[in-house]
Amino acid sequence: MAANVTTEDILRISGVNPRKCMKCGKCSGTCPAYDEMEYHPHQFVYMVERGQIDKLMQSKSIYRCLTCFACLERCPRNVEPAKLIEAVRLAVIRQQGMNHMTENDIPALLDDKLPQQAIVSAMRKYKK
Amino acid sequence: MTYSYYPGCTLKTKAKGLDRFGRLSAEALGVQLEEIENWQCCGAVYPQASDEIATKLSAIRALDAAKGKGQKLLTLCSACHHVIKRVNHDMQTDANLRQKANNYLQLETPYLGEAEVVHYLEMLRDEVGFDNLRKAVKNPLKGVKIAAYYGCLLLRPSGVMAFDDPECPRIIEDFVTAIGATPVIYSQRNECCGGYMALEDKPAAQKRVDAILKSAKDAGAELIITACPLCMYNLDANATANVLPVKYFTELLYQALGLEGKEGE
Numbered sequence A: 001m002a003a004n005v006t007t008e009d010i011l012r013i014s015g016v017n018p019r020k021c022m023k024c025g026k027c028s029g030t031c032p033a034y035d036e037m038e039y040h041p042h043q044f045v046y047m048v049e050r051g052q053i054d055k056l057m058q059s060k061s062i063y064r065c066l067t068c069f070a071c072l073e074r075c076p077r078n079v080e081p082a083k084l085i086e087a088v089r090l091a092v093i094r095q096q097g098m099n100h101m102t103e104n105d106i107p108a109l110l111d112d113k114l115p116q117q118a119i120v121s122a123m124r125k126y127k128k
Numbered sequence B: 001m002t003y004s005y006y007p008g009c010t011l012k013t014k015a016k017g018l019d020r021f022g023r024l025s026a027e028a029l030g031v032q033l034e035e036i037e038n039w040q041c042c043g044a045v046y047p048q049a050s051d052e053i054a055t056k057l058s059a060i061r062a063l064d065a066a067k068g069k070g071q072k073l074l075t076l077c078s079a080c081h082h083v084i085k086r087v088n089h090d091m092q093t094d095a096n097l098r099q100k101a102n103n104y105l106q107l108e109t110p111y112l113g114e115a116e117v118v119h120y121l122e123m124l125r126d127e128v129g130f131d132n133l134r135k136a137v138k139n140p141l142k143g144v145k146i147a148a149y150y151g152c153l154l155l156r157p158s159g160v161m162a163f164d165d166p167e168c169p170r171i172i173e174d175f176v177t178a179i180g181a182t183p184v185i186y187s188q189r190n191e192c193c194g195g196y197m198a199l200e201d202k203p204a205a206q207k208r209v210d211a212i213l214k215s216a217k218d219a220g221a222e223l224i225i226t227a228c229p230l231c232m233y234n235l236d237a238n239a240t241a242n243v244l245p246v247k248y249f250t251e252l253l254y255q256a257l258g259l260e261g262k263e264g265e
Helices: A007-014 A026-030 A041-049 A053-058 A070-074 A081-093 A116-126 B016-028 B054-069 B078-093 B095-105 B120-128 B130-136 B171-178 B202-218 B229-237 B249-256
Strands: B002-006 B032-035 B073-075 B117-119 B145-148 B182-184 B223-226 B246-248
Touching (some): A007 A053, A007 A081, A026 A041, A026 A070, A041 A053, A053 A081, A116 B229, B002 B054, B016 B032, B016 B120, B016 B249, B054 B073, B054 B078, B073 B078, B073 B120, B078 B095, B078 B117, B078 B229, B120 B130, B120 B171, B120 B249, B130 B171, B171 B249, B202 B223, B202 B229, B223 B229, B223 B249, B229 B246, B246 B249
Parallel strands (some): B002 B032, B002 B073, B073 B117, B145 B182, B145 B223, B223 B246
């Protein structure tokens, strides 16, 4: 991945200030996708601050966030980790040819009851 | 009172019941819902990045339509409510978005966040009133133990959504009481159902759903209700170990108001 995305890029896209974090771990403690992630919400916060953006961009963890806003609501310092995860994901999928899923993948995933809302959500989260 | 009504894509397709029972019940309660013209899909997920603009335009168009009619904008789907309410908040507080969105949309008068977004449940609580709803109930659902499932999108982030206490909400329980049933409080009622992860990682969604349904069942629930089509899908289609009947809250409202069998069904 040659994108050379910097900490400053992620902070600008997300609007987050990771230095507010006091490392209490509540974001990861409350995350319903914790078990599904290689890097957990609290790790996004310090890895972005330390400039380890490439590792995060290459990890499937960026597609595991459910955007349930639990970390964001329950953070005592209002750091908003979910916005960092979204910014790293956008740094990936905004590049040419880096969609995580496209409309061509959808027919194989459909069942009778699947609501349109799920498909629209996936297209907003996974492709540009 | 007359509201502008934004149904959203899923209420026209897989969640027709949520829409139809909601419309018929509102009518019976003396609340007029006027569907706004030419509405577009809200996008289903709120764009969190500070530099996203195009993905917020459809919500702004809906908000401007309600403003033009001088009406509050009523939503029913949790996701639509979340996206439209938060985009409206952005239009009120983010001068950069306000300028760029208005430059693009070229509306007759710029949209500056004037509309008010109201969820159907808020309409029941604040406009109709749960006391009046109780009086309008003809067919109380006596003795039914109902778990209210809030999920994420109605409650969080609470600073913007201002829907209810994000950790100890009561609006759906108050609704359940008003229609004559018994609300069941359980720990997972405001935790995520797995959302769109159902597409890519079904087992992960199943794990979430099992935790929610187990929590509700352990508390004695016989039925679980929701306002969200994606929660409905997960709680229904991705339940494995624990199974509970899942309904939209509007269907119970419709039954409690004694509307079943009417309206030429």
